[in-house]
Amino acid sequence: QGQVVESGGGLVQSGGSLTLTCQGSGFTFSTSTMSWYRAAPFKQRELVASISPPGTTTNYGDFVQGRFTISRDNAKAAAYLSMTNVKSEDSATYYCKAIDRELLRTYWGQGTQVTVSS
Secondary structure (H helix, E strand, O other): OOEEEEEOOEEEEOOOOEEEEEEEEOOOHHHEEEEEEEEOOOOOOEEEEEEOOOOOOEEEOHHHOOOEEEEEEOOOOEEEEEEOOOOHHHOEEEEEEEEEOOOOEEEEOOOEEEEEEO
């Protein structure tokens, strides 16, 4: 059974940096599209960033504005979200999603909380 597990969330000061990690297991990570989403209270879940299986193509939500970087290490079956210059509005639960294109399955993690203090 495939799964993804997020880690790295926590409390960070406004303007600071944080890196989230998504660890995949039980599926073919190297052929899966990996994405980060976030959900803040009373707001819809939104796409933060996504990365293609080989890591050559990335996409970001408009609000990122060059502050975040998504990356992956297929040898470690891990994806990362490096967040810099965080703002209070970045406070949310961040979720990792894997789309296994071989088995046509989607896996969501339980989320990791990021809180930005001003």
